[in-house]
Each structure stands twice: as structure tokens, then as C-alpha cells.
Amino acid sequence: MLESLIAAALSAGREIMAVHAAGPQVTYKNDCSPVTEADQRAEDIILSSLARHYPDIPVVAEEAAASGHIPAIKSDFFLVDPLDGTKEFISDKQDFTVNIALIRDGTPVLGVVYAPALGVAWTGEKETARKLFISGEFESVSNHSIRCRAKPPMPVAVISRSHCTPKTEAFVAENGLIDSISIGSSLKFCMLAEGAADVYPRFSRTMMWDTAAGDAVLRAAGGITLDMAGLPLRYEIDQSNDDMLANPDFIAWGAPPR
16 A cells, blocks of 8 residues: 555656646635646645555545545545645745655554655655655656664754744744744654654644554654643544535654653
8 A cells, every 4th residue: 555655646746846846726616725737636646546546445635635525534545745835835935745654543543745846755654664765757766764763861852933932933932843844735744753753733724634654654653742731632523514525733853752
């Protein structure tokens, strides 16, 4: 399954970069978030691949969900964000990603995060996380295993470029996090997974498809994402809840707190 998800993500990334080169046309969804033709074209590629390989596993994908298409969920389902970091994509930055995750009984057990503009991808499955280097022909040319680092004397925080809040700034200050990095998309989870940062506090709105793939990579690398009760973040969809696909606030850790 991991290989097929990587292939789908790379194909989606190729389409995204084609739109990026041509210049995206931007429209806005009902929640005022931006969307481009790259989002939909990448999602179509991923959905087609998942339907071909795994027709019995439901898929919750961002653009389909925005149109009201949310399938009945089983114990296993996919979460797909075809273009995470659309604001960064539009503003010609490089920190946008393709996210595909498999959820099993509320836990992200397999994930692929691909940053096509950076030529790198990350995968997580069971207790194995890897970083892949992708060629200009959208093929994986090499990879190596990654792990979260032990908590250093001066931990580094990674925070959202577009969604930093006063609560986030207070957390950084209260925990003496002198060093911090601002970056977009699910790359924040991947930085924790490969030992480039140590904690990612998120106290503003995220959706499950924003976080699941990166969370899977982080957990496979030895980290964890905790809700504000100190419990592992769950991916359970309650279809009686109008906001059923939103995450609670969370803190992702490279070295789990004692």
C-alpha cells in the first residue's frame, strides 16, 4: 500500500507543479479559504488511484468534502489533502504538500507527505519513517530512515506561518522556546520526525486531512501528537457533528513530554 500511495502523491505533485508553472487561478470556498485548479486536479488523481487499488476503503478528501461528499466511515479510511498550504502555493513559496494517510480505528497508521517544490517526501508506517529524495522527473531516487531526536537543552519550536495565534506565542514564551521556525503545511510534522525541530503547538483551526499524514510520519519516527487532555490525537468522524472533520487544539512532540 505504501508504494501505491507514494506513486499517487508523486503524480499529484507533477500536476500541482504544472499549474504552479502556468500560474494558478484562485477562487474561494464558502469558508473563505482559497482554492486553485491544482487542488482539484491533484485530488482527482489521488482519488482515481485509491479507487483503483482500494475500492473498499472510504476516502475523505478535502475538495470532495467541501462539496458535501463525505462517505460512511469504516474502521479503515483514507484522509487526503491534495494541496496543503494553498496560501503558500499561491504566494509562490515552496512549503506546500500533498498529504495521504490511512486511518485505522482512529489512529494514523500510514502516511505520505510530499513537498513537490522541494523535491522531498516523507513516509511513515508502523515504526519506520523515511525521507525520500525526488527527481525532477517525479521519481524517488534515494531515501533514508529518520527518527525524532532526544529533547535537546534548547528545544526548537515550529509554528504555522499563516495561523500563529497569541496562545501559540504565549506557549512559546512560557516554555522558554527561544528558537522557533515558521513554516507552512504539514512540513512541521516532518521537521519533528527528522529531528530538525522538537515541538509544534497548534491552537488554531485544522482539519483532519491537514494533519493525518504528517502525524503518521511523526508517530512512525518516535514522536506523538497529543490533544489538550494529554491523549494521542484521534481521527474519529462523528457524522452527527456539524464540525466533524475539525481537529481539537494539539501539541505535536518529537520527544514525548514526561
